[in-house]
Amino acid sequence: MLQQSSYRAFTLRDLPAIPQIAALPADQRLQLQAVANVLPFRVNRYVLDHLIDWSRVPDDPIYQLTFPQPEMLDAADLSTMTDLLHRGAPAGEVEAAARAIQHRLNPHPAGQVDLNVPFEGGREVRGVQHKYHETVLFFPAQGQTCHAYCTYCFRWAQFVGLEDLKFAAREADQLVAYLRNHPEVTSVLFTGGDPLVMRTALLRRYIEPILAAKLPQLASIRIGTKALAYWPQRFVDGPDADDLMRLFEEVQAHGLHMALMAHSSHPRELQTEIAQAAFRRVRSTGTVIRCQAPLIRRVNDDSAIWAELWREQVRAGAVPYYMFVERDTGPKEYFKVPLARAHAIFRDAYRQVSGLGRSVRGPSMSATPGKVVLDGVIDVGGRPHFVLKFLQARNPEWVGRLFLAEYDDRAAWLDELRPAGGAAQFFFESEMDEFKRERRRQRLTLTTADATPLRLIRDDAARPGSEQPQ
Numbered sequence: 001m002l003q004q005s006s007y008r009a010f011t012l013r014d015l016p017a018i019p020q021i022a023a024l025p026a027d028q029r030l031q032l033q034a035v036a037n038v039l040p041f042r043v044n045r046y047v048l049d050h051l052i053d054w055s056r057v058p059d060d061p062i063y064q065l066t067f068p069q070p071e072m073l074d075a076a077d078l079s080t081m082t083d084l085l086h087r088g089a090p091a092g093e094v095e096a097a098a099r100a101i102q103h104r105l106n107p108h109p110a111g112q113v114d115l116n117v118p119f120e121g122g123r124e125v126r127g128v129q130h131k132y133h134e135t136v137l138f139f140p141a142q143g144q145t146c147h148a149y150c151t152y153c154f155r156w157a158q159f160v161g162l163e164d165l166k167f168a169a170r171e172a173d174q175l176v177a178y179l180r181n182h183p184e185v186t187s188v189l190f191t192g193g194d195p196l197v198m199r200t201a202l203l204r205r206y207i208e209p210i211l212a213a214k215l216p217q218l219a220s221i222r223i224g225t226k227a228l229a230y231w232p233q234r235f236v237d238g239p240d241a242d243d244l245m246r247l248f249e250e251v252q253a254h255g256l257h258m259a260l261m262a263h264s265s266h267p268r269e270l271q272t273e274i275a276q277a278a279f280r281r282v283r284s285t286g287t288v289i290r291c292q293a294p295l296i297r298r299v300n301d302d303s304a305i306w307a308e309l310w311r312e313q314v315r316a317g318a319v320p321y322y323m324f325v326e327r328d329t330g331p332k333e334y335f336k337v338p339l340a341r342a343h344a345i346f347r348d349a350y351r352q353v354s355g356l357g358r359s360v361r362g363p364s365m366s367a368t369p370g371k372v373v374l375d376g377v378i379d380v381g382g383r384p385h386f387v388l389k390f391l392q393a394r395n396p397e398w399v400g401r402l403f404l405a406e407y408d409d410r411a412a413w414l415d416e417l418r419p420a421g422g423a424a425q426f427f428f429e430s431e432m433d434e435f436k437r438e439r440r441r442q443r444l445t446l447t448t449a450d451a452t453p454l455r456l457i458r459d460d461a462a463r464p465g466s467e468q469p470q
Contacts, residue, residue: 007147007231008045012036018043020054021067034081035068038098039330042149043067047230050272061266061299066148072331077101106329115368115394115435118178119442125178132370133396135187138175140206143195147231150265152296152335154327154366155193172209179210183217189261191224196234200243207247211254220257228262228289229269232278241281248285257288262318264291266300270312279316292322295342295363296335306349310357320353323362325374328413336412339363339386343374361391367414369428370394377407385420394435398428 010018015036016029024032043066051062058069070078081101084094116129116137129137179185188210195203207221227234235241251258260282269275282289291313295301300309310320323346326335337345342363350358364373370393377384384407390398404420411417419426 007233009147010043010045010048012041015041018048020048020052020057030082030085031070031078032068034078034085035070035072037081037085037094038073038077038101039068039151040149040153041068042146044148044231046233047148051229051268059298061305062268064298065150065152065265065296068151069334072151072334073101105331114443115439120178120181122445125174128175128178130178130182130185131394132392133184135189136175136179136182136185137189137191138206139192140190140195140198140203142198142202143190144193145197146192146194147197147227147234150226150263151331152294152299152326154294154329172206175206176209176213176215179215179218180213186217186219187222188218188220189222189224194225194227195223196225196227196244200240200247203244204247207251211251211256214254218256220259221251222259222261224261224263226263228260228275228278228282229264232272232275235278235281236274245281245285248282248287252286258286259288259290261321262289262291263293264309264313264318265293265296267305267308267312270309270316276316279318283317289316289318290321291318292324294324294326294335295337295345296326297337298335301337301341301345303345303348303352306345307352307357310349310353310360314354314356320357320360322364323360325363325365325413327366328415332412338410338412339374339417340377340407340409340411343377364391365414369414369432370398372414375402378404380404380420383407386417388417393428395428395431401427403427 012033015021015033021029021032047062047066052066053060053062057063058067073081080097081094084097116131118125118128118130127139127141129139131137175188179188190203190206195206210218210221233241235244238244248258264270270279279289291309293300293309295306300306306323313320323342325339325342326332326337328336346362350360361373364371369390371391373389373391375387375389378387379385386405386407387402388405389402390400393399403426405417405426406420408417
């Protein structure tokens with residue numbers, strides 16, 4: 001089995017020094033550098049040496065998943081960035097051009113900041129999102145990077161160094177107080193970034209106060225992570241892998257369900273020997289692994305890939321959970337798959353797996369009003385229509401409710417669909433409009449200091465070439 005406990009990250013500054021990249025033609029290297037100045041780039045030796053098939057580059061799916069591609073930027077923006085780099089423009093000029101592009105890429109989709117950050121006592125609760133009644137998302141400050149970055153990441157804005165595009169919390173006390181005030185919350189999801197980039201001792205500082213609080217309503221703690229794919233050593237032979245396993249066991253000893261929400265984008269991520277060992281070790285603690293990923297053009301937009309992915313997850317003892325629709329942010333035009341095709345891929349893959357693989361739900365859009373799944377296509381009055389359903393919603397009354405949209409073979413997101421029958425709005429839109437107006441009114445009451453919901457967390461671990469703690 002692969003033993004490689006020494007983690008090494010490669011970031012923008014290291015891009016030309018990666019041997020496989022250094023072998024590319026000069027114009028390709030310049031374009032990669034140009035895109036990596038706009039979108040976050042981070043990869044590690046495990047991904048380079050064991051997941052990417054370099055004989056298939058640039059078409060290899062893991063290469064597409066982790067390395068910036070020229071077409072991810074608008075042609076004019078790519079030209080601007082390559083021209084600046086070619087003439088050796090000052091760093092400040094390059095950064096200013098990159099910032100202008102970043103702000104045009106919808107950095108926080110689906111109301112992550114404006115609508116999801118909760119208010120308590122007239123102030124925003126920083127580092128927390130509470131979109132759905134039962135679930136709170138918590139962003140630990142030291143977990144706001146990843147072992148490697150996905151090029152499609154809908155939270156890419158967390159990683160580009162903009163002070164107004166990053167949010168996190170340093171203390172767990174505020175989270176515990178919030179949970180005490182909200183007995184409707186039954187599940188806490190630690191997210192980022194990737195919380196498992198943290199040493200276990202740091203992770204304990206966030207989880208143990210929740211356990212000590214003995215909150216009667218709390219049923220589960222979840223951790224969103226890509227570590228099982230990008231750095232499985234974290235669970236097997238990392239310096240505190242044993243302590244991490246003990247922490248998972250302690251959560252369950254307190255009567256809570258412990259779940260890893262694994263981002264699993266391609267079957268290859270599950271097929272290395274050490275990845276399989278990592279799945280076994282996590283499961284040996286009683287922790288449940290649930291797997292989810294978006295449907296990504298050029299990476300996994302094929303029903304055979306998804307069927308194989310779900311079979312590999314079941315074989316590893318994990319639960320296929322979600323196929324998401326890629327969000328309308330960042331290089332969305334490069335990755336997006338129209339909803340009609342997404343449903344066809346899902347349906348064809350779904351019928352290739354046994355009932356154990358059919359726990360998966362999709363294709364699902366994490367849109368502003370909630371998680372909306374495209375359930376099917378039906379004929380109404382001789383015309384095809386999309387059948388949609390809320391799996392989660394800002395208003396719990398919407399959950400499970402079916403609604404119809406006009407069939408559109410080009411639409412790729414909820415806001416590109418039209419209600420069936422010529423209706424002016426979907427049933428939820430007027431309530432959403434009122435909710436947005438109320439949030440604007442709340443923001444107007446904040447002081448100038450409170451009105452900035454985001455703050456920059458300096459991340460020394462993200463320096464080029466630095467050694468990751470885990």
